[in-house]
Amino acid sequence: MKIALLGTNFAQAHAAVYAQRGDVEVVMFGRDADKTVKTADRFGFASSTNTDEAFDGDYDLVDICLPVELHAPYVLRALEAGKHALVELPLADSVDDARRVAEAAEAGDRQVFVDMFERFIPANRTLLDAVRDGTYGRLEQLTLWNLTAHLWPGFSLGLEVLPIEAMHSDMDLITSALGKPNALDITTVARDEHSAAIDATLTFDGAFARDSVSSLMPKAWGARGGYTASFTHGVLDASSTMGFDGKPTGTVTAYTEDGARELDLPPADQYTDMLDHVLACLRGESENTIAPHTVLDALQLTLDIHHRVNG
Structure with a gap:
């Protein structure tokens, strides 16, 4: 080819x-x-x-x-x-x-x-499979976070950039899990034009989601992210770390009435x-x-956040 x-x-x-x-x-x-x-x-x-x-x-x-x-x-x-x-x-x-x-x-x-590419991350697939199959009941609350240092010299991570660069994939995960929201509320803080944080809360019928992204972290922090998904009969908690050494780690733990269990995730590289x-x-x-029609809802939300943050 x-x-x-x-x-x-x-x-x-x-x-x-x-x-x-x-x-x-x-x-x-x-x-x-x-x-x-x-x-x-x-x-x-x-x-x-x-x-x-x-x-x-x-x-x-x-x-x-x-x-x-x-x-x-x-x-x-x-x-x-x-x-x-x-x-x-x-x-x-x-x-x-x-x-x-x-x-x-x-x-x-x-x-x-x-x-x-984030659709191919095993932790994200685990969440969407649980929503689809009702493994832990109905999803009621989803919290996502993505906190990073400035690991790419010369690349801005200010309010002008964060919605599209850091929130688009999260909006895709949210819309895939819960659909289109009824309401969207946004809070921001800016250290300067290149460093900032955004918190978005989305409400649905019988559920809500929150996405927090930030570029306010020190370099030693690296880049870390994850989610907590609360269902009627359990919780999935995921975390991933790309440390300063560039070596990623990732876990997903399921919490139910039977206790806590770390799930076995297949090794994967999302780009591959x-x-x-x-x-x-x-x-x-x-x-x-990953056809174009499958990304329209997430893109609409991402651009809504971008326009509301930047005018």
Whole structure:
């Protein structure tokens, strides 16, 4: 399978997975010739600065890891060129553009995938399976948290950035578990333009959810997150840590009347699993679970928070 990988920054997360596979041929596209060659060489890929070639050439999949405002236009361009498309989240910077992509994908015979990589995290799958199967009864309260230090030099994590960069995946988990909320309340604090925290409370019929994100942590903290899900007959508590050494840990514990039990989670890397899913779909071996229409509710919530926080 021949893949055009657009971008040289976050695209490296995808490149690292492709580089381990023997069934794909990847060309990396970027604007800066020197950077593109250097990055592509690191993964053993060919490179190009001619973006038009990604759409005009004989590629099966266009993988779009570019600034958000380019996501929807480039997906539509890929579809028009008869290519499948994988796009980094969020799908678009407006719900109208996202709907246009979803409609175009459903109308044609090419597949579009949105990199909702957190859907492939075992702890998140455990929660959604419990909701679907009623393992612990009905979900009544869901609290998510994501607290991080500034681990990426030069990258802002202020109020302008946090909703889309840190809350979108949480909104996806919330809407997948509970649906669309009846009300949304937001509280914020900003240390400066690059460091801030946001707390969002969402109410549903018979349930509520809360999502707290923060970039106010010291570097030694690293990045940590998790959730607590309270059901009528039990609780799931998940935590994950990416320490300063970059070595992640993760656990999910179930609490019921019978006591506490740490669940066995399969080893997984969300980017590997996401790309495995994309390629399996393109081979006709799986149904697309990250299609554009599946992200619209979460994107609407994310953009609602963004607009309310930033005006």
